[in-house]
Amino acid sequence: MKLGDLPTPCLVLDRRVLVRNIDRMAQAVGRLGVALRPHMKTAKSIDVARMVIANTAATVEGITVSTLAEAEYFSAHGITDILYAVGITPQKLDQVAKLNDAGAKVKIITDDLDVAHAIAAHRGELRALIEIDCGEMLGGISADDPNLEAIGTALGRRLQGVMTHAGHSYAGRGIAEMADLAEAERQSALTAVRRLRAAGLECPVVSVGSSPTALHARALGGITETRPGVYMFGDLFQAEIATVEPDGIAVTVLASVIGRRPAEGRIVIDAGGMALSKDRATESSPHDFGFGLVLDAQGRRSLGMSLVARANQEHGVVDLDRGIALPEFRIGDRVRVAPNHTCMTSAAHDRYYVVDGGDEVVAVWPRISGW
Amino acid sequence: MKLGDLPTPCLVLDRRVLVRNIDRMAQAVGRLGVALRPHMKTAKSIDVARMVIANTAATVEGITVSTLAEAEYFSAHGITDILYAVGITPQKLDQVAKLNDAGAKVKIITDDLDVAHAIAAHRGELRALIEIDCGEMLGGISADDPNLEAIGTALGRRLQGVMTHAGHSYAGRGIAEMADLAEAERQSALTAVRRLRAAGLECPVVSVGSSPTALHARALGGITETRPGVYMFGDLFQAEIATVEPDGIAVTVLASVIGRRPAEGRIVIDAGGMALSKDRATESSPHDFGFGLVLDAQGRRSLGMSLVARANQEHGVVDLDRGIALPEFRIGDRVRVAPNHTCMTSAAHDRYYVVDGGDEVVAVWPRISGW
Numbered sequence: 052m053k054l055g056d057l058p059t060p061c062l063v064l065d066r067r068v069l070v071r072n073i074d075r076m077a078q079a080v081g082r083l084g085v086a087l088r089p090h091m092k093t094a095k096s097i098d099v100a101r102m103v104i105a106n107t108a109a110t111v112e113g114i115t116v117s118t119l120a121e122a123e124y125f126s127a128h129g130i131t132d133i134l135y136a137v138g139i140t141p142q143k144l145d146q147v148a149k150l151n152d153a154g155a156k157v158k159i160i161t162d163d164l165d166v167a168h169a170i171a172a173h174r175g176e177l178r179a180l181i182e183i184d185c186g187e188m189l190g191g192i193s194a195d196d197p198n199l200e201a202i203g204t205a206l207g208r209r210l211q212g213v214m215t216h217a218g219h220s221y222a223g224r225g226i227a228e229m230a231d232l233a234e235a236e237r238q239s240a241l242t243a244v245r246r247l248r249a250a251g252l253e254c255p256v257v258s259v260g261s262s263p264t265a266l267h268a269r270a271l272g273g274i275t276e277t278r279p280g281v282y283m284f285g286d287l288f289q290a291e292i293a294t295v296e297p298d299g300i301a302v303t304v305l306a307s308v309i310g311r312r313p314a315e316g317r318i319v320i321d322a323g324g325m326a327l328s329k330d331r332a333t334e335s336s337p338h339d340f341g342f343g344l345v346l347d348a349q350g351r352r353s354l355g356m357s358l359v360a361r362a363n364q365e366h367g368v369v370d371l372d373r374g375i376a377l378p379e380f381r382i383g384d385r386v387r388v389a390p391n392h393t394c395m396t397s398a399a400h401d402r403y404y405v406v407d408g409g410d411e412v413v414a415v416w417p418r419i420s421g422w
Numbered sequence: 423m424k425l426g427d428l429p430t431p432c433l434v435l436d437r438r439v440l441v442r443n444i445d446r447m448a449q450a451v452g453r454l455g456v457a458l459r460p461h462m463k464t465a466k467s468i469d470v471a472r473m474v475i476a477n478t479a480a481t482v483e484g485i486t487v488s489t490l491a492e493a494e495y496f497s498a499h500g501i502t503d504i505l506y507a508v509g510i511t512p513q514k515l516d517q518v519a520k521l522n523d524a525g526a527k528v529k530i531i532t533d534d535l536d537v538a539h540a541i542a543a544h545r546g547e548l549r550a551l552i553e554i555d556c557g558e559m560l561g562g563i564s565a566d567d568p569n570l571e572a573i574g575t576a577l578g579r580r581l582q583g584v585m586t587h588a589g590h591s592y593a594g595r596g597i598a599e600m601a602d603l604a605e606a607e608r609q610s611a612l613t614a615v616r617r618l619r620a621a622g623l624e625c626p627v628v629s630v631g632s633s634p635t636a637l638h639a640r641a642l643g644g645i646t647e648t649r650p651g652v653y654m655f656g657d658l659f660q661a662e663i664a665t666v667e668p669d670g671i672a673v674t675v676l677a678s679v680i681g682r683r684p685a686e687g688r689i690v691i692d693a694g695g696m697a698l699s700k701d702r703a704t705e706s707s708p709h710d711f712g713f714g715l716v717l718d719a720q721g722r723r724s725l726g727m728s729l730v731a732r733a734n735q736e737h738g739v740v741d742l743d744r745g746i747a748l749p750e751f752r753i754g755d756r757v758r759v760a761p762n763h764t765c766m767t768s769a770a771h772d773r774y775y776v777v778d779g780g781d782e783v784v785a786v787w788p789r790i791s792g793w
Contacts, residue, residue, distance in 0.1 A: 117736045137736045138680040140754040163753045309509040329700040365488045382534045383511040
């Protein structure tokens with residue numbers, strides 16, 4: 052099967068780029084001497100998880116997930132050491148305990164005293180980390196929050212350590228700033244873990260990491276694992292902040308030309324908001340790529356700054372680059388679109404059509420969605 | 423089963439609101455004396471399609487769809503008269519012909535002379551409309567485009583008529599402006615069809631319509647059918663432009679509180695970009711609702727202008743309305759989120775949990791996605 056045979060729109064994954072991205076992160080994490088716990092929220096595919104494990108020389112200490120559906124899927128496929136990195140609610144504890152009863156080792160996170168008591172009182176098998184906020188202002192309490200020891204004490208023997216996530220590193224610019232954010236992330240985790248240990252609580256796990264901070268950290272002394280995810284696929288936004296190389300975007304949307312508007316310098320493609328997502332991650336980055344950068348059918352940047360300027364449900368309106376000579380497009384011609392935000396774009400599709408740089412489809416990998 | 427028993431995030435469909443919205447449009451279209459060809463791109467559910475057919479007194483002339491996956495799904499469920507309202511490519515003709523060979527009557531659209539020749543030359547059973555652009559600047563040629571007759575002639579006996587879509591009515595404000603846009607939409611279709619008929623071509627179908635123009639058109643003389651869709655569910659954006667009543671939003675996302683940030687006047691919920699979509703349709707409407715308006719667990723607007731201000735992958739950060747006294751939230755408490763754009767939000771989910779205003783789940787309706 053060739054790319055030209057595929058129905059459009061669909062998602063193409065270039066395995067050669069994926070392997071390069073995995074290698075790059077494996078080397079970075081290897082130098083830091085911590086374990087890698089790759090975040091599978093982007094790929095949501097057992098085939099990709101196996102590629103990461105096979106191609107990472109550093110210890111892979113299980114995986115990270117963003118939904119219980121992912122936890123169920125990956126444990127059913129044999130990856131059972133899982134960190135569910137979204138704050139748990141008491142109502143979700145039964146589902147976690149059921150997975151653990153079936154042999155999984157799902158760790159959950161909380162930053163709340165009531166929930167810590169609910170975790171401690173649950174009759175199932177549960178392991179928890181305390182979520183620390185190192186500046187992302189999403190989940191977690193500050194490392195100097197007065198409730199920290201009380202939450203740890205409430206969790207009791209179910210406490211396994213702490214975790215934090217410098218998601219605000221996505222707003223960082225430049226390698227020095229990323230390294231500083233990684234150090235702040237590390238210090239946050241260490242401050243929290245020192246206080247818990249001083250209170251007599253065991254904390255074997257000290258978990259940090261986003262793709263930018265895992266890649267650019269200068270040192271991770273005291274840390275046991277890091278949890279990058281989006282680095283596997285990359286996207287325009289991550290390329291802008293140098294988490295992936297400019298040619299490190301592994302996932303693109305294959306689309307067909309369905310309209311020509313030569314008077315306006317535009318074409319219309321069959322990848323709109325549904326196939327690309329409406330994510331505008333690059334809106335505030337150095338280059339604003341609209342809803343995605345349009346590449347040629349081979350995935351090359353031969354169309355200059357031709358961008359998806361408008362994304363209706365099933366229509367993407369492409370403003371063609373007027374600065375360079377472009378081929379004339381006919382209805383049915385193919386292009387590919389590099390995504391702003393690969394997590395959101397990939398989630399719009401139920402499978403990856405895998406290529407090794409060329410146009411031969413070498414595998415079809417399913418991916419999951421939902422909760 | 424009660425709403426309180428459901429895993430979060432999930433999609434709740436209030437059937438009473440759905441029926442009210444269907445009634446309102448049925449009356450509007452009934453007064454206009456045209457057939458309704460409801461667009462199923464929003465609901466993508468046979469159960470919703472059946473509700474529309476059962477509750478619309480005006481003739482329902484089949485349905486409209488936005489993907490071939492929808493065409494396959496609905497025809498497999500017995501609704502075979504289908505308009506696929508996205509410009510066709512030659513590569514997709516085999517799939518359409520296969521559906522028609524199996525008993526469906528799928529009409530396709532084109533605005534391109536080469537494609538018209540490909541349609542005419544195809545050995546399968548095909549029916550086509552010419553797509554006219556009445557100002558949306560997406561698909562279609564202008565009604566005064568010099569190629570119009572040539573396209574019609576190329577289609578030959580496969581030509582069934584014309585269609586246009588005033589999608590730019592979404593940028594309209596006020597009932598008078600919507601009525602003017604509906605009239606312009608009608609004139610565009612009539613101009614094109616007059617030219618084709620003058621060239622000796624038969625055009626039994628003259629198809630128009632978006633939700634705003636179907637609802638607010640003053641008259642539709644010469645038109646045979648209208649194709650509104652989003653009116654069934656409504657959303658914050660459609661309420662802003664008066665396509666649905668303020669209490670006419672039928673679909674909400676049920677979410678759990680997973681974080682409390684009292685110092686910042688915020689809570690965090692487990693409905694982020696994945697569950698809500700990243701659509702920012704209300705960005706340019708009179709009220710900007712961020713990524714959605716937060717309602718209480720019963721779906722009432724008791725939380726003022728509490729908005730999802732930030733949508734990470736699985737985290738929604740809610741800025742609570744500080745102007746009114748709000749209850750204190752605990753982890754695991756439930757809220758509901760009214761969506762900016764119901765087509766995009768619904769597409770993030772694989773089923774509807776149906777209620778009749780209360781908290782009893784009276785049905786679970788699957789929905790489809792993909793292409």
